[in-house]
Amino acid sequence: MHIREEQSERHVLSLTVTNEAGILARIAGLFSARGYNIESLTVADIGTDHQISRITVVTNGPPKVIDQIIAQLDRLVPVHRVVDLTDNGPFVERELALVKVAGTGDDRIEALRIADVFRAKVVDTTIGSFIFEITGPTDKIDSFVALMRQIGLVEVGRTGVVGLVRGGKEA
Amino acid sequence: MAERSGADILVQCLVDLGVDTVFGYPGGAVLPIYDAIYNHPTIKHILVRHEQGATHMAEGYARSTGKPGVVLVTSGPGATNAVTGITDALMDSIPMIVITGQVPTQLIGTDAFQEADTVGITRHCSKHNYLVKDPGRLAPVVHEAFHIATTGRPGPVVIDIPKNVQIATAPYTRPEGFEHQSYRPASAPDAVAIDAAVEMILKADRPILYTGGGVINSGPEAATLLRELAHRTGAPVTSTLMGLGAFPATDPSWLGMLGMHGTYEANLAMNQADLIVCLGARFDDRVTGRLDAFAPHSQKIHVDIDRSSVNKTVAVDLPVIADVGRAMAAIIAGLDARGYTKPDLSEWWARIDGWRAKNSLGYDDGATEIMPQRAIADLYKATLATGKDTIITTEVGQHQMWAAQHFGFDAPNKWLTSGGLGTMGYGFPAAIGAQVANPDSLVICIAGDASIQMNIQELGTATQYRLPVKIFILNNEYMGMVRQWQELTYESRYSNSYSDSLPDFVKLAEAYGWTGIRIEGPQELEAGIRQMIETPGPVLVDCRVAKLSNCFPMIPSGAAHTEMLLDPSQVKGSMSDEAKALV
16 A cells, blocks of 8 residues: 555645744644644734734645635634735745855856846855845745855845735735 | 632532532542532532443433533543543543543643643533632633533533642632523524424425434424424434434334334335434534535435534525424424415325335344344343333444344433444443433443443442442443444454453442342343343343344445345345444
């Protein structure tokens, strides 16, 4: 007997939650307890009174599972709202990365040229290295990191995805 | 305003919330609370023998009354011992409040004596939980906890209170009704969905009402509305294990329980129906059998208060997210508004009668051995004859299924069993909890010889509080359901399913001050049951039944409703790996 897997699709979910102790464990634990996937997860306080946080989760699964994930998240007591950005019209999705590259001579010049093409900023430099700051959708950052890997990638830090629906209204 | 200690505030909240009983066990981290309830005029504390017992007692109390059960245990092992009962209550949607002591706030995280991360451990087996670090937060948290435990889909809520918070003081004001920021459970049904449901019922030729524990949780009016809906539509009614009693077993529209050990007529009617109206049930795997063959000809309406139950395993045509009682009332009103009259379903009923004629619950009485089915049937007859309000609890296994099949329930809140989690050790403490809440009722725990030993220590609790609980053990000297699966799947290799070294249950009962009765053969059955019922105080009956009886009918794991095994002659003795891998 072999274990079969179903076709998955990627969804970006945006949650507003009460900013209280344990909320992140509650969300992350729900994913692990029910066997859902997390590609990235970001969380930060977004209110003026520090009462509300936004959590953005990138997940994947068959459509039926995505529906379940939303329903299960919605059931948690401190969760105010769950919006499936992927299913909710056009939306903006961004991620920030810090990319450390070491190299000298031509490699150094090439790194700067590529950074220019990707509109990455230099935020730290030494004679033999740069740290670039780059923002964009996940695939743009993936390609930037892949190019830097050929030049002399030292390490990468990524924030994970945040997103908002396009247009003037709240999702 | 005068300030009060956290422990006093907690106890005042319990009084204000109408709590009359707490099931608990003291320990270091809850001593201040125990001092606050010392000789309390209105809160009765039931001292258990093990914290798991307290949780199941609270479940029994809750399931038999509709009110939340309250548990009080200490930190560390007190809390971890409660975890099984908390999970059980979550799976079966039982309202419960579990108050746990915790080490003082300054010691949290230091591996202090009897420290456990209670909120971490219970986060995913409770409906919600709290760690209260400020006595000023206690009152709002306790009131909110009761609100969450009892509304929407009910469930267990844990409140972890560090010892220094129990001693520190704060002013207390009774919280007024509040609007929760983010917790807004569904209640009233959507009018458009109800219209659509009415439309589907109008068009159905072969409808069936598939009911579950939600009807019980919704309250006694929901059971009344279910009867009305069934009689208006003429539709047959079946139920999950958790929903038994919501519809009277004596009603001609009753098909019996459905699912793995359900009746042939209930499962075939589900398979052949053109409309399934699911009322407060959740298409559990015990009910559906093989999913791709489940009810292939039907449209499905799913009424559930919990949106996450909808489309979880079975895709439905019409979800109605609402309290099931309110949804049924709206459907009945909708039928009335359309001038609906009961349709002619005689063709459908003729087919159902054909399935009924199989008599799938039939069994042959033994001459020398008591058939377990007979023991349950006789117990049912005897309790009917008493005319007393009877509450039945069970442990988990063959005896549980036989009880579900052969004991008839006519009212809600009279059948307490662990359905979702399937917790051996549930039934006896649940009976104690039910007896505490219903002192004049006849409360009987139907048990197996293996299950009863999982919380046997609670014999002492019943003795201490003079609770006249009855335990009726179907003793076949096996973990019968495990053995049955080994016969079905592993060519009868009985790996560890024999109950060796059983105690003398009669002597054990007597050691705790109970009356012990042994029933050895068919000729002793009736008198033994009568003696159990007529003997005042707690009674344990060791009823020796046929050792190798199995529970039929049965849908084996991975099979469809149409592939029921009706009797042992259909058992092949082995299974494919795909079927073996299912639970």
